[in-house]
Amino acid sequence: MWRAFAGLVRKEFLQVFRDPNMLRLIFAMPLIQLILFGYVTRTEVKRIALDVYDYERSSLSREFVNAMQAGDYFVPSRIDAPLVDLEDRFKAGTSEMALIIPGDFSERIQKGAGVTLSLVADGANSNAALVGLGYAAQIVRKFSKERTALHSPIEIRSTVLYNPDAESVYFMVPGIVVILLTMITAMLTSMAIVRERERGTLEQLLVTPISRVTLLMGKIAPFAILGLAEMAFVLTVGVLWFRVPFVGSPLLLLGLAVIYLFTSLGVGLFFSTVTTTQQQAMFFAWFFSIFAILTSGFFTPIANMPQWLQTLTYLNPMRYFLNIVRSIMMKGAGASELLFDIAAQSVYAVVIFTFSAVRFTKR
Amino acid sequence: MRRLRFIAQKEVHHILRDPRSLTIVMLMPVLMTFLYGYAINMDIENIVLSVIDHDRSSESRRLDERLFHSKYFSRPSVAIDERDPQRILKAGQAHAVLVIPPGFAAALHGQETVALSLTIDGSDNNVAAAAQSYIDQVLARYFIDQLPPKVSLPGVTVSPRILYNPDLKSSHFVVPALVALFLLMVSALLTSVTLAREKETGTMEQLLMAPVKPIEILVGKLLPYVVIAFIDALLVLAFAKIVFGVPFVGSRLLLLGLGLVYIVTSLGIGILISSLVRTQQVAMMLAATTTLMPSVMLSGFIFAIKNMPTALQLLSRIIPARYFVTIIRGIMLKGAGAEVLAVQGISLIVLMAIMVAIAARQFSTRVN
Amino acid sequence: MKEHAVVIENLSRHFGQFKAVDRVSLTVSRGETFGFLGANGAGKTTTIRMLCGLLMPTSGGGSVAGFDIATRPEEVKKHIGYMSQKFSLYPDLTGRENIHFYGAAYGLARTVIRQRLETLAERLSLHEFIDRRTASLPVGWRQRLALAVALLHEPAILFLDEPTAGVDPVFRRRFWEILYELAEAKITIFVTTHYMDEAEYCGRISIMHQGRIVELGRPFDIVRRLDAAGLEDAFISLIRSREATNA
Numbered sequence: 002m003w004r005a006f007a008g009l010v011r012k013e014f015l016q017v018f019r020d021p022n023m024l025r026l027i028f029a030m031p032l033i034q035l036i037l038f039g040y041v042t043r044t045e046v047k048r049i050a051l052d053v054y055d056y057e058r059s060s061l062s063r064e065f066v067n068a069m070q071a072g073d074y075f076v077p078s079r080i081d082a083p084l085v086d087l088e089d090r091f092k093a094g095t096s097e098m099a100l101i102i103p104g105d106f107s108e109r110i111q112k113g114a115g116v117t118l119s120l121v122a123d124g125a126n127s128n129a130a131l132v133g134l135g136y137a138a139q140i141v142r143k144f145s146k147e148r149t150a151l152h153s154p155i156e157i158r159s160t161v162l163y164n165p166d167a168e169s170v171y172f173m174v175p176g177i178v179v180i181l182l183t184m185i186t187a188m189l190t191s192m193a194i195v196r197e198r199e200r201g202t203l204e205q206l207l208v209t210p211i212s213r214v215t216l217l218m219g220k221i222a223p224f225a226i227l228g229l230a231e232m233a234f235v236l237t238v239g240v241l242w243f244r245v246p247f248v249g250s251p252l253l254l255l256g257l258a259v260i261y262l263f264t265s266l267g268v269g270l271f272f273s274t275v276t277t278t279q280q281q282a283m284f285f286a287w288f289f290s291i292f293a294i295l296t297s298g299f300f301t302p303i304a305n306m307p308q309w310l311q312t313l314t315y316l317n318p319m320r321y322f323l324n325i326v327r328s329i330m331m332k333g334a335g336a337s338e339l340l341f342d343i344a345a346q347s348v349y350a351v352v353i354f355t356f357s358a359v360r361f362t363k364r
Numbered sequence: 365m366r367r368l369r370f371i372a373q374k375e376v377h378h379i380l381r382d383p384r385s386l387t388i389v390m391l392m393p394v395l396m397t398f399l400y401g402y403a404i405n406m407d408i409e410n411i412v413l414s415v416i417d418h419d420r421s422s423e424s425r426r427l428d429e430r431l432f433h434s435k436y437f438s439r440p441s442v443a444i445d446e447r448d449p450q451r452i453l454k455a456g457q458a459h460a461v462l463v464i465p466p467g468f469a470a471a472l473h474g475q476e477t478v479a480l481s482l483t484i485d486g487s488d489n490n491v492a493a494a495a496q497s498y499i500d501q502v503l504a505r506y507f508i509d510q511l512p513p514k515v516s517l518p519g520v521t522v523s524p525r526i527l528y529n530p531d532l533k534s535s536h537f538v539v540p541a542l543v544a545l546f547l548l549m550v551s552a553l554l555t556s557v558t559l560a561r562e563k564e565t566g567t568m569e570q571l572l573m574a575p576v577k578p579i580e581i582l583v584g585k586l587l588p589y590v591v592i593a594f595i596d597a598l599l600v601l602a603f604a605k606i607v608f609g610v611p612f613v614g615s616r617l618l619l620l621g622l623g624l625v626y627i628v629t630s631l632g633i634g635i636l637i638s639s640l641v642r643t644q645q646v647a648m649m650l651a652a653t654t655t656l657m658p659s660v661m662l663s664g665f666i667f668a669i670k671n672m673p674t675a676l677q678l679l680s681r682i683i684p685a686r687y688f689v690t691i692i693r694g695i696m697l698k699g700a701g702a703e704v705l706a707v708q709g710i711s712l713i714v715l716m717a718i719m720v721a722i723a724a725r726q727f728s729t730r731v732n
Numbered sequence: 733m734k735e736h737a738v739v740i741e742n743l744s745r746h747f748g749q750f751k752a753v754d755r756v757s758l759t760v761s762r763g764e765t766f767g768f769l770g771a772n773g774a775g776k777t778t779t780i781r782m783l784c785g786l787l788m789p790t791s792g793g794g795s796v797a798g799f800d801i802a803t804r805p806e807e808v809k810k811h812i813g814y815m816s817q818k819f820s821l822y823p824d825l826t827g828r829e830n831i832h833f834y835g836a837a838y839g840l841a842r843t844v845i846r847q848r849l850e851t852l853a854e855r856l857s858l859h860e861f862i863d864r865r866t867a868s869l870p871v872g873w874r875q876r877l878a879l880a881v882a883l884l885h886e887p888a889i890l891f892l893d894e895p896t897a898g899v900d901p902v903f904r905r906r907f908w909e910i911l912y913e914l915a916e917a918k919i920t921i922f923v924t925t926h927y928m929d930e931a932e933y934c935g936r937i938s939i940m941h942q943g944r945i946v947e948l949g950r951p952f953d954i955v956r957r958l959d960a961a962g963l964e965d966a967f968i969s970l971i972r973s974r975e976a977t978n979a
Contacts, residue, residue, distance in 0.1 A: 008836025012825065019824045041661045043671040045489050050670075065520075091527060092700030093707065094690040110520070120522045124529030125697045127407065127537050128490065129668070134524050135497020138504070145520040156479040157503065159496060162453055164486035172488055205820035208784050209837040210809045295399070302491055304410040304438075328456060331487045338455040 005211045009219025013193065017223065023189060027227065031181055031235055038173040039243055045169045046132040051075040052099040054084060057106045061148070065102065068144045074136040091123040098122045098133050110149050163246075163331045171246060174239035175326035176299040178232050179319060182258065183265045183293065186228045188286035190221055190269030194361075195282045198273075213362040221266045228262060229255075248333030254326065257343065260350050261322045267354035274360050293319040318349040367576050371584025375558075379588060393546045393596045397603050400538050407534045408494035413437040414444050414458035421469035423510075430506050431462075436498040449483035460484045460495045472510055528613075528697045535608040540696045541665045543600050544688045547623065548659055550593040551630030552637070553651040555586060559638030560647035582727060586631055593627055614695035618702055622709055625716050626688045630655070632719030633684075639726040659685035684719075687712045737762045737889050737920035738783065740794030745778050745787065752778045754943035755792065760936075762888075763918040765911065767931045767951075770940030771971055776924045777817070779940075780891055783922070785809050797888055810838075813882030815892045819874045823867030827858060827877045830866060831884060838885040845884070852880045856910065872903035879910070890914070892923040896930065908933055928964040939967060941974045 017023050051069065055062050069075050078096070080086075090096045101119040103109075109116040120137055122130040139159075146156075164171050197203040206216060239245040268289060276282040296303075296310065297319040303311055314320050321342040328334035328342075336343065413431060417424050431437050446452050449461035463481045471478035482499060486492045504521070529536045562568035562585075571581055604610040633655055641647045662669065662676060663685035669677055680686050687708040694700030694708075702709065738760040745753040753775045760766045770776045781787040783796050785805030793802050797811035821830050828849070835845035853859050856876045866874055875895060882890060896904045908930060911921055923934070931937050932951050939947040939954075947954055947970060951963050960966035 002839070004836045004839050004841065008833050011836075012822065012829070012833045015829060016822065016824050037661070040673055041676060042667050044667070045671065046493065046668070048670055088527070088698070089704050092694045092698045092704045094694060115521060117521050117523045120524045122524065122526050123698075124526040124532055125537060125693050127529055127532040127534045130526060130529075131408070131497055131532050132490070132493040134522075134526075135493055135500055137524075138500040138522055139496065141520055141522050142500075149520060156477065157482055157499065158479050159482045159484060161484045161486040161492055161496075162450065164489060164492070167486060167489035167492065169489050200820070200823070201816065201818045202820050202822055204786065204816060205814070205834075206837065207786055208809060208812075208814040209834065210806055210839065211837050212806070302408070302488060304412070305407060324456070327487055328454075332454050332456075332485075334454055334456070 002212070002215055005209075005215050006219050006222075009211075009216070010222050013220065013223040016193070017189070017227070023192070026189065027185065027231070030184065031177070031231055031238075034177045034180065035174075035235065035238055038177055039170050042173065043169050044128075044172075045167050046129045046136075047073050048076050049074060049098055049129060049133045049136075050096040051077045052080045052087065052090060052096045053077045053102065054080055054087070054099065055102045056104040057102055059107045061107045061110070062102050064148070065106075065144060069100070069137070069140055071140055071143075072136070074133070074140070087121065091125075096123075097126060097129055098137070100137075170239075170243050171331060172327070174235065174243060174245045175330050176294075176297075176323060177239075178235050178326055179261075179297070179323045180290065180294055180299070181231045181235060182228045182261065183268075183319060184286070184290050185231055186221075186224050186262060186265040187269040187272065187290065188283055189227070190224045190266055191272035191276065191282040191286050192279045193224070194220055194270070194273035195276055195279050199278060217270075217358055217361055221270070224269070225259075225262050225266060228265075229258065232258060245330065247330050249329035249335065250333075253336060254329050257322070257325050257329075257346065260343075260346055261318070263350040263354040264318045264322075264346070267350070267357040270357035270361050271353070274357070293317050296320070297323045299323060315345075318346060318353070321346045321349075368580045368584045368587075371571075371576070371581060372587045375585050375588045378558075379592070390596075390599075392549075393542075393600050394603060396546075397539060397542055397600050398607075400542060407532065408491055409435045410438045411436060411460060411491060411495050411498070412440050412458045413495070414440050414449075414452055414461045416447060416449075416461065416463045418466045419464050419468040423469040423472055424464045427464070427468075427503075427506055430502055431499070434498070434502070436494075436502075449481075453483060453485045456485075458485075459491055460499075462499065472507075533608070535604075536610050536697060537693075538666065539600070539604040539608055539610055540692045541663070541689045542604075543597050543692055544626070544663065544685045545656070545659060545665065546596045546600055547593050547627055547688075548630050548655055548685055550589055550596055551627050552634040552655045553648065554592075555589050555631060555634035556637040556641075556647045556651045557644050558585070558589075559635065560641055561644045563638065564643050578727065582635070590627055590631070594623075597623065610696065612696050613699035615699075615701065618705075619692065619695045622688070622691050622705075622712060625709075625712050626684055629684045629712065629716040629719045632716070632723040635723040636719070636726055639723075639730060658683055662686065663689045665689055681711075682715070684712060684715050687715075735762060736760065737764070738766075738794070738796050738922060740779075740783070740792070742792035743779065743782060743789055743794055744791045745775075745782060746790045751943045753782070753789075756940075756943075756945050757792075758938055758945065758948060760920060760922060762920055763915060764936065765915050765921045765923070765934045767934030767937035768922060768924040768940070769926075769931055769937055769967065770924075774940040775943040776940055777893055780893055780922070780924065783808075784812060784814050784891055810885075811887055812889045812891055813885070813887035815878050815882045815890070815895050817894045817897060819878040821866040821874060821877055821881070824865060826865055827862040827869075827880075830877065831862075831881055834881045835884050840885060848884055848886075849880075852883060855913075856880055871898045872900060875899055875903065875907065879907070883914075887919075889920040889922065892921065894924055894926065896925065896927065904930070928962070928967060931963055939970060941971060942978070946970060946974060 017027070053066050055066065066077050066079070069077050075098070084101070087099050099121040101121070103116070103118070106116055118141070120134065122134055124130050197206065236247070240247050269286065272282050272285045276285055296314045296317050298314070303314050303320065306314070325339055325342050325346070328339060415428050415431065417428060432439060440458050442457070444452055444457055446457070449463065452458050452461050461483045465478055465480065467476055467478045470476055482496070484492045484495050526532065559568070562571070572578065601612070605612065634651065637651050637654070638647055641650055658679070659665070661667065662672070662680040662683055665685070669680050669686070691705055691708050691712070694705055736759050741757050742755045743753060743757070744751065744755055756779060768776055768780070778787065782789050783794065783801060785801060785808045789802060793800065795801060796808045799807040799811070801808055822833070825833070831849055832842070832845055835848070853862060856879060858876060858880060861869055861873050866877060869877070879895070896907055899907070904927070915921055925931060934951065936948070936950055937954070938945050955963055955966050958966045958970060960969060
């Protein structure tokens, strides 16, 4: 029985590495995703083009403009044009925010009166506007406290934990891990099984004394191994190249990844029982993955979705695993903090895998 | 002229008879608009905030009310016993923890100073930034309301004003850009597949032998797709207005004109792609990877171009969608006029000219 | 090992209303070469699949190598070799890799496989192409590889489903020479074929038509009984008359 299992695994690996389609998927996917989510899909808001209309041009106002450059949040440009052109620059997309410093800026500060600056934001880019206003308020508050004798008696001291540099790639890499694991196992497993059926070799296999169970295990083991290998690869690149933090326990992550594997392998198994060609299997797995990713909280927080969609996401096994990976990597969360997600994940793994395995062995 | 119409009609026949491409063309735009408008919602709301109030004054309670009155924050679903912000965040019970120290009320009445501590989970950088921003706003407004009338805030403060999208709805940001994508999909993707199919089945050769001028063939074949592209665009715009409330402030004529330029550019790309491939499948893959994907990534559709590595920023300059996205947002949301959009417009026209020249040469080499 | 290699009694398989196999009974003795003939769609492949444990009978039953096909299919599989119409080799693997894999599937140790592979390679002249991917091989060579796979675990009974379809006469002849050698070694061979000359190599044959066995016996006896010019004639006239009575 072990010989048969080993033979199956060896055969599968041989076939995978001789199939150009699969090779493309295995090697190109992680690289593309890493480049894409590491470099292109930057969601952090930085280098906002800020027009400064400085009607005073004193040393203090210049200091203020310099202060606005702190943290790379803004790229201020001094504008000499009249105020009426403000909107034109917004419309052309040349600038995103405008700050107006009145002519009595220093005077008012020295007199002890307050000074209110007008800050205009281009709301078309809603996210940048929101975040930009927040940054501006922070910088102004700091300036006010340091340069004027006056400040509000109520202060806010903020600490940002886990990702103080607001690097979106730290947030993305766990997502890549989850996506890859899912796609590799679901897609490739279903394709491999369907391919056997397409070629007629499945029948030849069934004539041998290999039990259905051994066949099942022999089919999924290679892809489980591949999936974990890819995960290790992405994590290594993420940590070493992108400097993504890994605060928690790798062992815990591995254990929970194995549990998740049962879910995605189960899904792949299921697809193999309802499709007849490799193309079909690939499409099914592809659509499932895309849908799962979009509703897993990878791109946008689940809390932002409409209520009905939020409830639906509880049915998405990926959601729990994504949270687990993020929490372990970025916060160093342990099993006790992740109980709910672990429980949900385990339930899904058992249910989905058993269901698909039974379906598979029955045929 | 008659021949042109005949070819166009035949093409329409083809399209109507193929239910698959029809669904792609009609159903997909609506579905995708729906998907992008709702699922990929960047408006950060319902941030789970835990407020730990050590002051327990009526003032602090009022602040608490203010915080949760808006849609920005929600209370944690389960009551939190934990008092250590770090542990709360680690367990994922809240996105942010605000601790109101004792002496808050006293500080408000001018006696002492006091510092509120805000601890934010920075994992999702956008949520973190939004949380910071919202709390700033709420606190600032709260403080202003506390002051006696006619007394201005000490120190330097900011009075923000938001133009064009005062409710900061991300659907306003995303949906107009979708039009750019759909136009591209129809003009480049579909046409390249159609032209490739003709090549595959050999009917293109047949057509070329008929007493029809090649230019008539081309225009006749592509005309239905231009129409479809427009219908799609109108569909998305209608959807945008009705479902998401996206306004249309500027000149429809300007958008039409520049839209046409954009469509012609995309058509050129479609023709070019079809001339390089032999089968439909390859045409679809090539079109998807060279037009759709880069446009989604590098047009400023969702991701800010200026935050990308320089190489990618340069690459984005030859992507027509980049200019059209700025144009359509400018016209729809901000009422931008021709003078303001001159740079984008001219860049787009230049790209169109280049594309048409290349495509024309490719097509005529094939004819001869 | 019992005297009879294959025993089937009233074996039937229905697919809904359609009776693919309708109360088939026959016995094959050990060491016999039995030809299983019939027109396309007569039910030959379905019968073989039931005998190999791939399909459950709807009614009736039988035993192969002494094991009941309905209750002990796993035991049956250990004692038979099967060569399907398509030769079912993995196209992206070499002949050697295919053989090693199927050997492992039958629970053979690597050393054992290697030994037997050598013997088989000698016997079936596989050396020339055994390390090439099977996808690139012509039909005749794939046929020999498939036979090697079927023989690897030294089964007592061989089921061959149209093993020479699409193969040129030279290979066919060589193939049957090998089968003769196997028969001399007391291996039972159960083969379906469309080639009447091959049918004449068999000890006994049966002819199936629409799920039923309509003739059974030695080729020579059948020809004489039907007063035909040869086996092919006998076959054709038999089928034709059956069609006529059904029409």
